[in-house]
Amino acid sequence: MNVKSKEAYRKMMGRKYLFLLSILVAIFLTFILDIMTGPASLSAKEVISTIFFPAYSERSVQVIVWTFRLPVALMAVVTGITLGLAGANMQTILDNPLASPYTLGISAAAGFGAALAIVFGVGVLPFADTLFVPVNAFVFSLISCMAIYGIARFKRATSETIVLTGIAVLFLFDSLLALLEYTANPEQVQAIVFWLFGSLTKTTWTTLGITVGIVLLVIPLLAIDVWKLTALRLGDDKAKSLGVNVERMRLKGLILVSVLTSTAVAFVGTIGFIGLVAPHIARMLVGEDHRYFLPFSALSGAFILSTASVLSKVVVPGIIFPIGILTSLIGIPFFVWLLLSKKRGYW
């Protein structure tokens, strides 16, 4: 290999690492800012010292940071990672730039499950008393995934089949949700609507732990397939000729996306847009070598949701604005700017 090309390659890789480093720094800053903001403002110094040396902080600051704000700020980062990963994987396996976890109706199913619990006050799993809304959401999202999986398997799992099945599931659960809202009383409708907006404030260390655990479980399963996922972008026939079992990859990807999405939706509610936009940002900055594309999609998702979490507390002072609305409000202009500022076609 000639020296010039080797240098150019190293320069390209250096640029990718620089982007990764930049976004890590940006996430760290929004994460600290997220803990600083709220009814009682804290300084960055107070936040950092309370996180690393809680014994030396005032009791009230300790409670604010460790009980209320740290789990929420971490949940914003982890849920962003979850949705970013799910969106990136979905766009690759379905070869569709419009694919996101929501395209498959997973969030609609989760929303219906939650609404069912809110209206009737009972969960699918009776032992999950305090968590019955998220558990119901989780169970219904898994039901929708299994339905899509079953139909896709029966029809040999082309990407078109999966997307169309997902759209059917989306309409089915949207209709069922509308039916439920129609029969519910005004208080119940209000509760359903608020849940559907998405909120990080319900986060506890337990829900955060479960979400982190699931993300840590899924990451290695995606990591072992980075080259196969990259090869999928060359088209099914080429990927098959390179030894990629395309059908199996698609089904595995679908299951992983389902697990990631249902976890996020179950604990935080429906937060759209991140699963769609984070992979696009990653694609524009680091391309589709999945060794970088997947981590960068995850980190882009984390950055957007963490920023949204900060803004949700400062947009209307004294009120925590629904985060699902903010993710779209922040993300769309940013996304449009990225699209317009690039001359190249990215799909």
Add this chain to the structure above:
Amino acid sequence: MKLEIKNLKFGYNSTPVLKSVNMVAEPMITAIIGPNAVGKSTLLKCICGILKAEGSIIFNGKDLKEYRKDEVIKAISYLPQESSTSAVMTVLEATMLGRINSLGWRINDEDLSASMDTLEKLGIEELAMRPMNELSGGQKQMVSIAQSIIRKPKVLLMDEPTNSLDLQRQLELFDVIQTITEDHGMTTVVALHDLNLAARYAGNVVLMNGGKVVASGSPASVITEAMIRKVYGVNARVTLDGEGIPQVIPINSTRKCRIKKAIMG
């Protein structure tokens, strides 16, 4: 290495496409020719294992079914007809994917060198750092070819590789394929519509029609005026050049043009 296909049958649902195909490909360029929809692409997909067919594919004296999957992937490389991709990656990264089985998290110098050498062989090294989505159709095709030949396969299957290439690139590409085939003793099977390219570069021409092989042999013995009239329904003049290579000049269709008939009544 010799590739022998015996009694190969394949159909999509209940529609038979390959009806007992028998052919032999030696270490040289074998061109598969024939009109549209006679099963040329399907045959290549069956050979590389994308489609599961009935019958035997004997490679180096052993049925392909007896080889491990990774051995087959290493030995047989396939370039699909529609290889245009919207993938957002550089040409170098896309070329490296041809060595997918040896790639780890960290790209080593060997992978980089192999990719760059392949691009140089095809004369497209200046594209190495260009994003795939900025390339023309012809350039993308050259990258796909680089992907196919990077791991130096024993058998190279190419489905219409000259699609969207200009005349100069077509000839350059076949010069490269010929060189690689000869240097590595590779068995190259190319599905082609261009009879002149087939005649110029193939040592063996296999003519397919109706899901079967209807003729095979040297270009001069297969590409004849009578064959073109019978199989393609075209009157053509076939002359032999100084090297005995047939040159085809199409004259007209033997069938009345359906479009003309519809317009003129």
